[in-house]
Amino acid sequence: MPCLLRNGEVIPTIDDLDENYGVKGSKILVRIDINSPIDPRTGRILDDTRIRAHAKTIRELSERGAAVVLISHQGRPGEPDFTSLEPHSKVLSDRLGMTVKFVDDVIGPAARQAIKELKPGEILLLDNTRLVSEEIIEATPEKHAGSIFVQRLAPLFNYYINDAFATAHRSQPSIVGFPMLLPSAAGRVLERELHALSKLYKPEERPRVFVLGGGKVHDTLRILEYLHANRAADRILATGLVAELFMVAKGINIGRKNIEVLEAKGILALVPRARRLLLRGLPLETPVDFVTEHNGEVRVEAVGTGIEGVIRDIGPQTISMYSEMMKEARLIVLRGPAGVIEDPRFRKGTEELVKSAAESNAYVIIGGGHLNVIASNLGLADKENMHLSTGGGALLLFLAGEDLPGLTALAKSARKFFPQLSAKHST
Incomplete structure (x- = not known):
């Protein structure tokens, strides 16, 4: 069952993606939000709540036979918590009970080679997306679809999944660019958020x-x-x-x-x-x-x-x-x-x-x-x-009635890659 936004737009779920395209044997890029509090002295992750939240989506995709590549940010350039995601890969491995590979690269040769070599069922975490300067630029989905970030990675994947409601208020390449080029869907965290928030505009x-x-x-x-x-x-x-x-x-x-x-x-x-x-x-x-x-x-x-x-x-x-x-x-x-x-x-x-x-x-x-x-x-x-x-800022803006770029991008992608879903729910 797809998610419906308050304006009637449709966002496909993992189930819709599997039913219409088939997940098994595919390579899927998954945007998560594991931005976590970091001890500035030791670099230790102080709270793994967000990491645990995404485990269900990641495990499910792996068990369905997909090669899963994860992207996320951590902190802002110049701040003490702007770090590599290598510690996150270790915590995520513990929470999943599965090995999460890590590469200290985002769009360079090492990252692209690791993606190409990833086998079905395996999981790979790329490094901090904000190591790429384009990731801190706010622009339209169409413009970001042409960014170096998206153009380098998109050809290596079959599908894109956004599981990061907490970053849905950002209009950055990793959030809005890929849905313009790949069949895209909401992960389980994002799906739960949208089903909960849908109650805000149900008359009953x-x-x-x-x-x-x-x-x-x-x-x-x-x-x-x-x-x-x-x-x-x-x-x-x-x-x-x-x-x-x-x-x-x-x-x-x-x-x-x-x-x-x-x-x-x-x-x-x-x-x-x-x-x-x-x-x-x-x-x-x-x-x-x-x-x-x-x-x-x-x-x-x-x-x-x-x-x-x-x-x-x-x-x-x-x-x-x-x-x-x-x-x-x-x-x-x-x-x-x-x-x-x-x-x-x-x-x-x-x-x-x-x-x-x-x-x-x-x-x-x-x-x-x-x-x-x-x-x-x-x-x-x-x-x-x-x-x-x-969600923090994303929930604030949603409650204030503003459109969230991450959701808008998924809805645009649905019209392009899942026209049958959009047609079904517009009648």
Whole structure:
């Protein structure tokens, strides 16, 4: 079953690729995202979550008899985590229980020779794609199809698979160029993401409750503008700096110290935009109490009595109120922590909201980053009604209604190489 985008476009899956072309005996280029936290002193990979996530796609393609070549990036040029992918190949070998070969080349003679020699069922990881200067250029799929990067590698492959939702918001050669030249499909990670996110625009998945917090206030405001314009949210529960912004927009006194924090972060300038959304009827709730820090003392302060300390988390009454509001939801999206979760004293609000969502009857989408860690630590990651998104920037832009270049490229490829799928779903 192919994936459908909100505009009705079709993206083939591995099953569609196998049914229409045949995977066995083929060479497949697979774009994954194993960009991981690296210890700058030792070069050791600190978190292999993304590596483990792609194991299913890689193992399945190998077991179906394909020669599998993997490409990914790690860090940015000039940054401490811009490294070779050789350590990643060793971790991936451990997670797969299969040998993952590695070549310290991307598009040069060594890489191309290793690809040519790869046998069915074998797996090869090429080095960091960002060693190729073209990979940091943003351009159209058509332009990238003519890049040296794509032109050097594409003739060596039968098919291309994108399994990297977390990079789908980039319009770079390894993401958008190959689908223009090769039959292409979504890997299992990308497929799961798209099936989860498809619930955001299914009319039967209501009421929809969005719990939005964290520090990326500018991005969250864009999401709120899109959600309201498209009437996609039935209720929005604000936490973190997002809540503070909207409380100021409502005329609620959050205390001088918190106003200073918002001013220092450039958030006060967003108050007019937030106020316009409220005047247009944005269904947004704000906290009624907070956990604050005042002169080194941690305490709970109610909004109505005035707030003296610096806001660090939502308070117990807010946790109870928000948890109650989630009970009747059919779909819950959580993005961004409710408090300063780096400090265990201010982690309870986030943990309780994640638990309440998991205990509801709703399908729950957890928006990457810190919340994924919280859900995993609480033992909730494998719950049937929970989807932990691998996307950061990609999920943000998707929720804000923007097209993701990686998905657009796959949809274009489908029209060219899978016209029967596009025709079937357009009728």
